[in-house]
Amino acid sequence: MRISKEKAAEHRRAIVEAAGRRFRGRGFDGVAVADVMKEAGFTHGGFYNHFDSKEALAAAACHDEIGRANLGLATELGRKGRPWERYRDQYLSAEHRDDPAHGCPVSALAADVARQPRTVQASFAAGVAAVLDTLAAHFARSSRDPRRRALREYSEMIGALILSRAVADADPALADEILAASRV
C-alpha cells in the first residue's frame, strides 16, 4: 500500500539508523539488507524504493553517523574543564569497546571502509575530515601545532580502541591495558 510522503521519509530515516547500528556492530559485509530492513520494521523487498543499492545505504549511513559523532564531539568540547580528556577517556572505556553497535562509527568502520566502493569511502572521508577539523579547532588555543596534535591524538585513540577490541575476547587483561595506557 502507498504511504504518505512524510511517513516514507520517516521510514527512510529509520532504515539508515538501523543500518548505522548494524554496520557498526558487524561491519558492512556482515550485515544483510534484509537484516537492516527487519531491524527497521519492514520486509526486505521495499528497500529499493529508498536506495539504489546496499552501497548507497552504506554511504548514507556513514554520512549520518559520522555527522552525528562530529556534532557530539563538538558539543562535548564546548564544555568546561578538560573536555577533550574527558571525551577521550570515555571513548577508551571498556563499555565503549564492548558495544561497538552504539559507539563511534569511525573506529568501528575505518578498516572496513578501505575495502568498500568509492562512494562509501568518500562519505566516510568527508566525515573524518570534519571530525579532525573540530578537534584541531579545539587545540588551537592550547597547542603550538594544533593540527598535528589533533591528528596524533585521534590516531592513538582510534588505534587503541581497535587493538583493544581485537584482543578483548582472547586476552581481556591486555585489552584493558591497551585502553588504560592511552587514557589520562
Added chain:
Amino acid sequence: MRISKEKAAEHRRAIVEAAGRRFRGRGFDGVAVADVMKEAGFTHGGFYNHFDSKEALAAAACHDEIGRANLGLATELGRKGRPWERYRDQYLSAEHRDDPAHGCPVSALAADVARQPRTVQASFAAGVAAVLDTLAAHFARSSRDPRRRALREYSEMIGALILSRAVADADPALADEILAASRV
C-alpha cells in the same frame, strides 16, 4: 595422486602464505578458500586435506604472519641508531599504506579479527602480545614507563595507518597528513 610427506608439508606452507597475503589484502571475509588455493597453485578441493575449515586457516595464517612480523621488528630494533623511529617511519609510509597485502598483518586485520571466531582471535591476540613485549623490552633502557610507552606508540602507529588507509582513495592529502603527523 598421493604426494610425499615433504611435498605435502611444503604445500601446506604455501597455502598459509598465500592466505596471509590474501587476507591482509582483502580481509578474511573478502577472500574465498578457492582464491587462496588458486594463488598457492592448487584446486580448491584439496584444501580440507590440510585444514579443518577456513577458520583454522585464518588462525594458522595469523600465527605465522604476526610471528614473522614480530621477528622482523625484533631484528630491526637490534640495529644501531634510532631503530624504532626508523621502523615506525617506514611503517607510516605511503608505500606500506598502499600495499596492505605485503604489509603488517596487525593493522591489516585488527578490525576484522574482532568479528572472527575465537580460535582466530586467540591466535591474533597471542601475536600482538608478543609484539608489544618486544617493543616494551626495547624501551626498557630509554623510558621510565617502557610498557606504557610501547602500548601508546603502537596504538598511534596502528591507528594512523588504518585511518590513512580509510581515507586514502577519497582524500589523499588527508591520508598523507595523517601519516606525516605520526612520523619523526
Added chain:
DNA sequence: TGTACATCAGTGAACGCGCGTTCACTGATGTAC
C-alpha cells in the same frame, strides 16, 4: 629386496545456504479534471 595393498594429497563436480537484487502484486495517497 621385491611385491601387494592401504593410504591419502590433489582434482573437479556438486550441494546447500545466504545474500543482493528483481518482480508481480496490493491498496492507500496524490493529482488531474
Added chain:
DNA sequence: TGTACATCAGTGAACGCGCGTTCACTGATGTAC
C-alpha cells in the same frame, strides 16, 4: 468539493551468484610381509 485514475511504498516469492564444504575418484607414496 468530488470523482477517477495514476503513482508508488511496502510485501513476499523468486532469481542468480558466490562461497564453504563434501564427495567420488585417481594414482603415487608408504607399509606390511
